[in-house]
Amino acid sequence: QLQVQESGPGLVKPSETLSLACTVSGGSISSGYYCWGWIRQPPGKGLEWIGTIYFSGSTYYNPSLKSRVSISVDTSKNQFSLRLSSVTAADTAVYYCARHLYSVRDAFDIWGQGTMVTVSS
Amino acid sequence: QSALTQPASVSGSPGQSITISCTGTSSDVGGYNYVSWYQQHPGKAPKLMIYDVSHRPSGVSNRFSGSKSGNTASLTISGLQTEDEADYYCNSYTSSSTLIFGGGTKLAVL
Numbered sequence: 748q749l750q751v752q753e754s755g756p757g758l759v760k761p762s763e764t765l766s767l768a769c770t771v772s773g774g775s776i777s778s779g780y781y782c783w784g785w786i787r788q789p790p791g792k793g794l795e796w797i798g799t800i801y802f803s804g805s806t807y808y809n810p811s812l813k814s815r816v817s818i819s820v821d822t823s824k825n826q827f828s829l830r831l832s833s834v835t836a837a838d839t840a841v842y843y844c845a846r847h848l849y850s851v852r853d854a855f856d857i858w859g860q861g862t863m864v865t866v867s868s
Numbered sequence: 869q870s871a872l873t874q875p876a877s878v879s880g881s882p883g884q885s886i887t888i889s890c891t892g893t894s895s896d897v898g899g900y901n902y903v904s905w906y907q908q909h910p911g912k913a914p915k916l917m918i919y920d921v922s923h924r925p926s927g928v929s930n931r932f933s934g935s936k937s938g939n940t941a942s943l944t945i946s947g948l949q950t951e952d953e954a955d956y957y958c959n960s961y962t963s964s965s966t967l968i969f970g971g972g973t974k975l976a977v978l
Contacts, residue, residue, distance in 0.1 A: 784967075786914075793871065794906070794914065794957050796967040807965055810869060843913060852961040854904035854919035861913050 749774035751783075751844050753862040759838075760868050765831040769844030769859060776825045777802045782847045784855060785818060785829045787840040795840075799851045800827055807851050834866045872897065872958055872970035879976040885946040888973045890958030891939060896968055898939035902961035905934055905943045908972075909954045917956075918943060945975075953977040 755767035769783070776783065785797040798808040800818045808816050812831070820827040831838060841863050845855035873891040880886040890897065890905075897903055903921045906914035916925050918934035921941060931946045941960070945952055958970040 786969075793972040794908075794959075794969040796959075796969060799967070809966060810964070848919060851965065851967070852900070852902045854902075854916050854959065855906075855914075856916050856919070856925060858913040858915070 749846065749857055751846060751857055751859045753842060753844050753859045755862060755864070757863055757865060759834055759864060759866050761835055761866055762833055765829070765834050765838060765864055765866070767829045767842055767844075767862065767864070768826050769828070771825045771827075771846075776820060776827065777822050780849060782849075782851055783820070783827045784845050784847055784851075786843045786845060786855070787838075788843070788861075789837075789840040797829065797831075797842075799847065801851075836866050838864070839866045840864060869962065869964070869966060869968050872960060872968055874956075874958060874970040874973045876971070877974045877976065879978050880945075880948045881978055882948050882950060884948050885944060886948060886975065888943045888945075888956050888958075888975070890941040890943070890960075890970045892941075892960055892968070893939055895963040896960040897936065897941050897958075899963055900961050901936070903934070903936060903941040904959045905932075905941075906957045906959065907952075907954045908957065914957065948977050950977050 782801040784799040817830040841861040846857040905918040922934040
């Protein structure tokens with residue numbers, strides 16, 4: 748049973764870079780059948796897609812975040828990672844990693860439990 | 869990109885049916901059959917309920933069904949149960965090769 752799990756600091760200072768990792772277990776991130784994404788949810792608000800990566804390294808980003816976001820994959824660790832630069836309080840959210848069914852067009856069928864990241868000095 | 873439009877809340881009694889709408893444009897909902905629906909209970913991760921407009925993943929009750937007409941997708945829950953009380957989000961692929969979520973709908977089972 749494939750699972751994904753987020754990890755990283757729960758507190759980030761304003762203007763710094765938020766870095767999270769998502770570890771895939773029970774399967775290989777290198778499988779050509781899937782791609783992997785990040786979604787966030789500010790407290791009391793809705794879901795926002797951040798971006799998606801294929802194991803080949805091809806990426807797709809939310810236009811509203813594109814200038815600050817980078818998603819990468821590390822096949823040796825069976826992980827993919829999120830970096831969000833120049834964070835502000837507006838970036839405070841629960842961050843989820845998830846697997847797409849097949850491609851970036853497709854639904855997210857497996858989700859991590861989420862990790863809360865607070866931006867504060 | 870603006871969020872897809874969902875009603876903020878809907879309600880129903882146990883045993884009834886409800887429908888949640890998700891309105892977009894011809895560049896997203898209307899242009900592709902890549903609409904999905906997620907159920908989220910408080911403090912939990914979202915759960916996929918419907919993908920590709922009307923397909924149910926294995927393990928999801930057949931009380932949940934999806935459809936689309938023009939730029940509006942819909943999620944229908946029949947035979948409402950108390951455990952269906954949750955937030956529901958739609959999601960669509962867009963012509964810009966991005967994804968967009970709806971604002972979410974809170975379902976109350978009264």
